[in-house]
Amino acid sequence: MVFSRLQEDIQTVMQRDPAARSRWEVLTCYPGLHAVWLHRLSHALWTKGFKWLGRFCSHITRILTGIEIHPGAIVGRRVFIDHGLGVVIGETAEIGDDCTIYQGVTLGGTSFYKGVKRHPTLAHGVIVGAGAKVLGGFTVGAHSRIGSNAVVLKAVPEGATAVGIPAKIILAEPAHTDSQEQLAKLCDKAGFPAYGVTASDDPVSQIINQLIDHINAQENRIDTLYALLSQSGVQCPERKDSGVKVEHFDI
Numbered sequence: 001m002v003f004s005r006l007q008e009d010i011q012t013v014m015q016r017d018p019a020a021r022s023r024w025e026v027l028t029c030y031p032g033l034h035a036v037w038l039h040r041l042s043h044a045l046w047t048k049g050f051k052w053l054g055r056f057c058s059h060i061t062r063i064l065t066g067i068e069i070h071p072g073a074i075v076g077r078r079v080f081i082d083h084g085l086g087v088v089i090g091e092t093a094e095i096g097d098d099c100t101i102y103q104g105v106t107l108g109g110t111s112f113y114k115g116v117k118r119h120p121t122l123a124h125g126v127i128v129g130a131g132a133k134v135l136g137g138f139t140v141g142a143h144s145r146i147g148s149n150a151v152v153l154k155a156v157p158e159g160a161t162a163v164g165i166p167a168k169i170i171l172a173e174p175a176h177t178d179s180q181e182q183l184a185k186l187c188d189k190a191g192f193p194a195y196g197v198t199a200s201d202d203p204v205s206q207i208i209n210q211l212i213d214h215i216n217a218q219e220n221r222i223d224t225l226y227a228l229l230s231q232s233g234v235q236c237p238e239r240k241d242s243g244v245k246v247e248h249f250d251i
């Protein structure tokens with residue numbers, strides 16, 4: 001169980017950081033990964049009542065990684081803190097599964113009242129750009145993106161993009177997406193949008209995707225034609241023997 005969670009975390013980094021070259025490199029050189037792992041320990045201590053020990057563990061983590069996560073904060077699965085230096089995550093913050101946080105991000109509070117929710121909740125799949133400050137006890141909706149250096153002071157809807165100081169919504173939802181189902185399909189198809197930039201935003205990527213779909217459709221039609229011809233007794237040379245190097249296109 002513990003081992004499979006660690007593997008899942010390493011796999012997450014491999015998928016989301018284009019610069020990650022090997023699992024060994026991820027295991028040894030990613031402070032964000034170390035911070036999340038050590039936070040699990042400090043959070044367990046905190047919730048079991050060893051408050052000082054939990055706090056001390058989080059302090060040691062901060063010295064080692066430059067990332068400060070309060071032991072009371074709730075961090076979901078496959079959360080990736082990239083680079084991480086200067087990240088501060090407050091006591092009542094909650095980070096959903098599959099969120100990505102870049103260096104210099106603060107999930108902070110604006111009130112001094114103890115025992116109330118002072119820090120934000122990130123729903124699943126949120127990307128928070130470098131240097132962004134998300135301040136207050138509101139929710140940042142699933143799959144939304146916070147631009148680098150934004151200062152977010154109120155709730156962000158699902159799938160939205162917020163930038164600026166104070167942050168404003170520039171895209172209410174990802175391009176070509178008008179339902180949760182479509183959003184999930186888009187994320188499955190495009191994979192993780194590194195640095196918050198999705199393939200669907202980029203016209204060149206869109207054209208390449210259309211070309212890939214077109215090539216696949218052509219390959220299927222050719223295969224069907226070959227099958228029909230050989231069923232009708234027409235001797236066709238194997239596609240690979242026809243003098244043209246033909247291999248199925250590997251997406």
Ligand SMILES: CC(C)(COP(=O)(O)OP(=O)(O)OC[C@H]1O[C@@H](n2cnc3c(N)ncnc32)[C@H](O)[C@@H]1OP(=O)(O)O)[C@@H](O)C(=O)NCCC(=O)NCCS
Pocket residue numbers: 083102128129130131145146147148149150161162163164170195196197198201
């Ligand atoms: C917010 C973000 C996700 C938007 O990406 P996008 O959907 O590709 O948006 P675009 O680049 O097309 O920009 C759309 C508009 O928002 C503006 N904008 C984009 N990012 C912004 C930011 N961080 N702050 C202020 N304005 C921003 C653009 O100037 C553009 O404005 P315009 O329409 O008036 O020209 C992206 O810009 C971002 O900040 N990603 C985080 C990257 C990061 O932190 N990387 C760290 C790697 S170590």
